[in-house]
Amino acid sequence: xxxxxxxxxxxxxxxxxxxxxxxxxxxxxxxxxxxALVEGRSGSSRSGAEQAVRVNLAQSVVFGLAxxxxxxFLARGRSWARWTGLAxxxxxxxxxxxxIVLAGGLAVxxxxxxxxxxxxVASLLTRTTAAWTRSGPRSRAAx
Numbered sequence: 649x650x651x652x653x654x655x656x657x658x659x660x661x662x663x664x665x666x667x668x669x670x671x672x673x674x675x676x677x678x679x680x681x682x683x684a685l686v687e688g689r690s691g692s693s694r695s696g697a698e699q700a701v702r703v704n705l706a707q708s709v710v711f712g713l714a715x716x717x718x719x720x721f722l723a724r725g726r727s728w729a730r731w732t733g734l735a736x737x738x739x740x741x742x743x744x745x746x747x748i749v750l751a752g753g754l755a756v757x758x759x760x761x762x763x764x765x766x767x768x769v770a771s772l773l774t775r776t777t778a779a780w781t782r783s784g785p786r787s788r789a790a791x
Contacts, residue, residue, distance in 0.1 A: 667712030741765035
């Protein structure tokens with residue numbers, strides 16, 4: 649496995665862990681998260697805050713699972729996993745940027761997600777990663 653593919657697997661795994669851990673923490677501290685959101689937004693209703701937390705939770709789970717699947721199968725040399733990782737990290741980066749603009753502020757976690765998305769996209773787009781996944785696991789096993 650070339651270094652660029654190892655970096656991609658590591659970054660995708662890191663994103664998956666970060667997002668899925670965030671989802672677990674959100675579920676386990678549901679009331680505290682909703683209360684903090686209600687207090688942070690003046691004039692916000694509890695039902696509106698719960699809806700926002702649900703959307704963020706769904707986002708974390710979907711992107712966390714997508715990056716986890718991409719990491720596992722990219723490590724096995726599957727070319728579709730490279731494209732899945734590219735799509736998931738590009739979409740996550742875009743969603744994060746939109747969230748930053750709408751929120752009007754930049755949180756540390758948003759910065760981390762953006763940096764990891766850029767690193768994942770860059771390593772997934774390298775020629776060495778593309779060539780390695782194109783060669784396929786069967787052709788590597790025959791060598």
